Amino acid sequence: MYLFTSEVVSPGHPDKCADIIADSIVDAHIIADPNARVASEVFVAGKNVIIGGEVTSKANLTDKDYVKIVKDALAKIGYDGKSTFDRTQTLHPDDVKVQVLLNQQSPDINQGVDQEGGETGAGDQGIMFGFASNETADFMPSAITYARVLCEKVYHFALKHNHKLGVDIKTQVTMDYGTKENFENCEPQKIHTIVISAPSVENMDITEVRALLKGMIDDAGLPTNLYDPNNTIIHLNPTGRYVNHGPLHDSGLTGRKLIVDSFGGYAPIGGGAQSSKDYTKVDRSGLYAARWIAKHIVAAGLAKKATVQISYAIGVAKPTSVSVDSYGTVIEGLNDDILSTFVIENFALTPNWITRKFSLDKPSAETFLYADVASRGQVGQSDYPWEKLDSLEMFKALKK
Structure with a gap:
């Protein structure tokens, strides 16, 4: 065996909530002002969302506008208050408190970015x-590709069936390349292990939850030459109970999922996050x-x-x-x-x-x-x- 693993988290993961809120702010500013400069970090903890950083924009968003951006983003993610999970188990948008701590971009930076003659300098080193x-059709490493396939499958099910599952989901796939030489030549031999954790409502028995998730794995369209349902190790909600979830029970911060956002650990990543930045x-x-x-x-x-x-x-x-x-x-x-x-x-x-x-x-x-x-x-x-x-x-x- 020669194994390699990548994980993926759904939009409902607290760190992803922070990223999505931050980039919803980027969207709002750039759509209103294509020359806007934005670097708005977001921290999500319990019922609190804190927005900090710097913005220079003609959009002139008010604190009320930012509150709406936050709540709309959370509702789209799936924290819309309509699920069967109660207020002690997951985040409800009506409970969210938003604090806005934004300043204007430093003129020392701006003078190097917006240059005379129309050239734009790099916003940072x-x-x-x-x-x-060449492992997959999308030219991505196979482990993160199949972890994404599974995460999207379970997440979209959770959005449509919020009386069963919540949206704070993690998936993980381990590929077996057989040998290091196969790994170096991009030739995975099989899917070795699959891990899925998805929150379920209080009254669902763990046996039912695991059968539901197993059915989604089998129906996800994984390559038949790599996925053998009878010979793949599968861990589904391994702790046995996963009800309390989301930002209410775990903090989230922009830029903490760089491996998930890029190549699943298969390749180097840069020194900074993408989300929150123009x-x-x-x-x-x-x-x-x-x-x-x-x-x-x-x-x-x-x-x-x-x-x-x-x-x-x-x-x-x-x-x-x-x-x-x-x-x-x-x-x-x-x-x-x-x-x-x-x-x-x-x-x-x-x-x-x-x-x-x-x-x-x-x-x-x-x-x-x-x-x-x-x-x-x-x-x-x-x-x-x-x-x-x-x-x-x-x-x-x-x-x-």
């Missing part, structure tokens, strides 16, 4: 990593660009997997470095030096370039919303603009 693998913050935009490049490298058949690192200096538009690591899986005739040089020479990777490429200043219900990205993961969802394989021929030309 930092490192970002994008990754792709598109000039390269923690967000740099990840999207690096993922777009890595995905193109793998989708073009240049390597089985690839990590792209980008780094920035605050107030400077061009990256301070760009590098590609294909883990020795690059095709004959190419190497990582060639790939790195190709990326540097063909893609500006400035905040302005990334913003225009993916329309990051134009979130909408028709394109993408940052709050939706916060709930589903920052990468790996095919409908995101930074997941589009729109320059594949350019990369494939490297084969010639």
Whole structure:
């Protein structure tokens, strides 16, 4: 055996609640003012939601507006007060108290970001990593892909059947690659272990809960060549009782689920979170660009997997470095030096370039919303603009 595990949490997890609220604030500001600068951290604890950070925006949201954003976000997540869980078991929106502690962005930062001539400097220094693998159709590692599939299955069931399950859900999948060589060559052999924890109402027997969750696993569409229901180790609500859940019973904070949001621990991650930040913050935009490049490298058949690192200096538009690591899986005739040089020479990777490429200043219900990205993961969802394989021929030309 050679095992690798990734976990995923649902939008109802307290940390994800914080991320979704924070990005609902980002959406509200950028939709009203595409040049808004936002960095609004959110802390959720019990019945309290605290919003702190800095905002410079023409939207001029009031404290009352922020309260509505918080309660609307929680209701959409599933904390809408309509479930069978009582006020001692989970969060009810009418009980929520919101404290707003926001300041304007420092002019010292702003002078480096919004530059004369229209260029945009990086909103901070930092490192970002994008990754792709040929293990799945979405060019993501298999463990986090299947953990997401299961999490989405159980979460959407919980939304429709709130008289049975709550929305604070965790899933975990362990892949067996058989050997380290198979792991290095992106060749998983089977799903070894599945773990699901989902809150159930007080009157549901644990046997019924486990049968319900097992049925959802079998119906989730996991690849039949990897998932054998008779030979997969499965842990369902392992403690035996899971009723009390959500922010009422556990605190949540923006940026605490970076592994869940990215590549499930399979690849390096950058130094900062994406949620809560506008598109000039390269923690967000740099990840999207690096993922777009890595995905193109793998989708073009240049390597089985690839990590792209980008780094920035605050107030400077061009990256301070760009590098590609294909883990020795690059095709004959190419190497990582060639790939790195190709990326540097063909893609500006400035905040302005990334913003225009993916329309990051134009979130909408028709394109993408940052709050939706916060709930589903920052990468790996095919409908995101930074997941589009729109320059594949350019990369494939490297084969010639």
